[in-house]
Amino acid sequence: MAKIVCVLYEDPVDGYPTSYPRDDVPALSHYPGGQTVPSPKAIDFKPGTLLGSVSGELGLRKFLEGLGHTLIVTSDKDGPNSRLERELPDTDIVISQPFWPAYLTRERIAKAPRLKLAITAGIGSDHVDLQAAIERGITVAEVTFSNSISVSEHAVMMILSLVRNYIPSWQWVGKGGWNIADCVARSYDLEGMNAGVLAAGRIGQAVLRRLAPFDVKLHYTDRHRLSPAMEKELKVTWHPTVESLVQVCDVVSIHCPLHPETEHLFNDTLLAKMKRGSYIVNTARGKICDRDAIVRALKSGQLAGYAGDVWFPQPPPQDHPWRTMPHHGMTPHTSGTSLSAQARYAAGTREILECWFEHRPIRNEYLIVDGGKLAGAGAHSYSPGDATGGSAQAARFKKH
Ligand code: NDP
Numbered sequence: 001m002a003k004i005v006c007v008l009y010e011d012p013v014d015g016y017p018t019s020y021p022r023d024d025v026p027a028l029s030h031y032p033g034g035q036t037v038p039s040p041k042a043i044d045f046k047p048g049t050l051l052g053s054v055s056g057e058l059g060l061r062k063f064l065e066g067l068g069h070t071l072i073v074t075s076d077k078d079g080p081n082s083r084l085e086r087e088l089p090d091t092d093i094v095i096s097q098p099f100w101p102a103y104l105t106r107e108r109i110a111k112a113p114r115l116k117l118a119i120t121a122g123i124g125s126d127h128v129d130l131q132a133a134i135e136r137g138i139t140v141a142e143v144t145f146s147n148s149i150s151v152s153e154h155a156v157m158m159i160l161s162l163v164r165n166y167i168p169s170w171q172w173v174g175k176g177g178w179n180i181a182d183c184v185a186r187s188y189d190l191e192g193m194n195a196g197v198l199a200a201g202r203i204g205q206a207v208l209r210r211l212a213p214f215d216v217k218l219h220y221t222d223r224h225r226l227s228p229a230m231e232k233e234l235k236v237t238w239h240p241t242v243e244s245l246v247q248v249c250d251v252v253s254i255h256c257p258l259h260p261e262t263e264h265l266f267n268d269t270l271l272a273k274m275k276r277g278s279y280i281v282n283t284a285r286g287k288i289c290d291r292d293a294i295v296r297a298l299k300s301g302q303l304a305g306y307a308g309d310v311w312f313p314q315p316p317p318q319d320h321p322w323r324t325m326p327h328h329g330m331t332p333h334t335s336g337t338s339l340s341a342q343a344r345y346a347a348g349t350r351e352i353l354e355c356w357f358e359h360r361p362i363r364n365e366y367l368i369v370d371g372g373k374l375a376g377a378g379a380h381s382y383s384p385g386d387a388t389g390g391s392a393q394a395a396r397f398k399k400h
Contacts, residue, residue, distance in 0.1 A: 002092040002357075003070045003114075007084055008054050009100035010075045016055040024048055025340045031145045032206065035365065038143065038348035047343035052097055058121055058346045060095075060353070067357060077102045079395035088112040093356075095119045095349060099333040101127035101314055103391035109136055117356055121349045122147055122336050125368045125378070126258040126285055129386040133369045140369040141362050143348030144377050145202055147336030151283050152206030154309065154335030155253050158281045159211070161329050162305035163190050163251065186304070186327075190214050196249040198242055198265075199256035200226055201381065203283075207253050208234050221245045222256075224380075246274045251281070254308075258285035260385035266290060271297045282308035283335050286322075287387060295325045303327070309335045313394035 025048040028037050045051055045059030052058070057073050064071045076083035077100070084094075084102055088111045096102035097120070104118055109132045118128050120142035133140050161167055169183035195211050196219035197204040205226075208218050218236040220226075225238055239245040242265065246252055252274070256262050266280065266289040280303060282289055291312070297303040307329030311322060314333055322330050336345075348366070355362045367376030374382055 001068045001070065003087075003090055004060075004064060004072070004093040004095065004353075005084060005087045005091045005102075006058060006060065006071060006073045006095040007077045007100065007102035008052055008056070008058070008073060008075055008097060011053045011055050012050075016053070017050055020048060020339070022048065025343060028344075031149070031202075033202075035145055037344055038146065038351045040347050040350040040354055043347055043350060045343075045346060048339050050339065051342040051346045052099065052121070052337050056342075056346075058095065058349055060346075060350060063350060064353070075100065077394075078392070078398065082395075085111070088115070091115055093117045093119065093353075095121055096127065097121045097337065097345075098124045098127060099314070099337050101391075103313070103388050103394065104128040104133075105388045105391060106132040106386065109133065109138070117141070119349055119352055120368075121345045122341075124257060124285060125382075126287075126387045127391070128369075129388045130259070130369055130374070130378070130382065131384055131386045134372055134374070134384060137372050138369065139356075139362070139367070139371075140378070141352050141366045142368055142377070143345040143352070144363075144365045146345040146348050147338075147341035148202035149206055150338050150341040151203045151255075151335045152210055155203070155207050155255070155281050155283045156210045158283070158307040158329055159195070159251055159253060159279065160190060162279045162281065162307050162327075163188050163193070167329050190216060190251070192216065193250040194219060194248050195251040195253070196220060196239070196245045198222075198245065198252060198254045199284075200236070201255060204253075204255035205234070207255065208236055216251075219245055219249055243270065243273055246270060246278070248275075249278065250275060251279045254280065254282040254284045254288055256284055256288065257381050258287050258387045259382045260387060261383050262288050263387050264288070264290045266293065268293045268296065271302055274302065276302055277304040279303065279305045279307075282306070282310060284310060285387075286310040286312035286314070286316075291321065295321045298326050298328065305329065309333045313391045315394060315397040317393065317396040 044062040074083040165187040195216040200220040200222045221239040305327045364376040368378030
């Protein structure tokens with residue numbers, strides 16, 4: 001029988017909800033392009049309820065305990081005395097969400113000799129040292145596409161919020177003001193601007209499609225170029241390098257995974273190549289941007305705004321400068337964990353577990369590492385290596 005440790009974010013400060021604003025969430029059968037949504041044999045939760053926090057347990061307890069396995073659910077994940085670290089020595093499976101990542105560094109993997117499967121309930125497995133997982137033969141799987149559209153909606157919301165100066169305007173109302181000039185002195189129309197995505201994968205393409213009706217000029221770069229037919233359909237201009245992309249764009253939205261090729265890609269040098277007054281929205285991973293270079297660019301005016309929901313580490317310490325830098329629209333990591341998305345990735349996590357326990361293959365598109373190498377979606381979109389360096393800093397959040 002297996003021991004499964006599931007690391008989830010904390011319940012709401014005023015307790016686990018007893019009611020919700022809506023009675024249902026739309027039931028989807030396919031994602032754009034045809035991939036089917038997760039299809040476990042059954043689910044033991046009501047879609048539209050809070051599954052991603054500790055009391056929601058991703059709806060897994062009945063299923064796992066019914067098979068005789070042990071399920072431990074905790075939010076205590078950082079530092080050597082954390083529950084996660086104490087449980088690792090006899091844990092077989094770790095489940096984690098990127099929003100509140102259980103960083104599986106090489107050191108932690110060494111402390112978990114029985115660990116065979118690391119599931120990302122969501123998308124983005126950079127919180128696992130993929131190189132160490134490759135070497136140890138650990139399978140890493142995620143629920144590809146489960147929250148891609150959720151993130152694309154969020155990215156477009158943040159682009160509009162920055163360009164139109166929404167958040168400071170909202171704040172004036174709360175302060176009792178009617179300060180129109182203060183609000184609009186930084187407010188523009190998106191129409192006619194050049195907007196680009198770094199990576200035209202599932203999220204990047206969805207962002208392009210959602211931006212098109214705003215009559216912007218669209219651009220992208222990616223490791224693999226889209227087909228000519230797709231470029232024509234999206235009316236998007238290809239750039240062979242990220243430098244070429246950022247030089248023409250007023251708005252850049254980041255949608256590649258974090259791996260050694262993309263770590264700290266947006267540094268002082270790249271930011272200096274952008275047009276003065278550009279906007280960056282980053283809903284991919286915080287570490288794709290150099291933390292302090294972003295602050296410098298906002299202070300100097302090189303960037304007019306920066307927004308996103310991804311930080312490094314997560315949760316970020318109280319003194320993380322992105323909490324207080326000028327002209328930012330940062331939120332906690334929420335874009336991919338709407339109640340709608342939770343229902344899909346909880347079902348996908350169950351599907352992966354059913355396959356694992358029944359010795360059936362996990363869908364290829366869900367695999368990141370398998371059989372001692374990058375596999376499935378991981379082989380397409382990641383490079384081998386490790387992007388978890390510095391994650392121990394997440395323990396500093398506890399001290400506030
Ligand atoms: P996809 O795998 O569909 O797309 C990723 C794209 O990034 C691929 O097209 C890939 O290229 C491209 N890419 C990889 N490396 C590079 C590089 N060095 N330069 C340019 N392009 C590159 O994933 P999704 O679109 O679904 O998700 C993307 C990322 O978004 C996730 O990995 C995750 O980090 C983040 N995410 C954030 C969420 C949130 O809640 N904020 C939720 C979900 C995802 P190719 O495959 O052609 O090589």
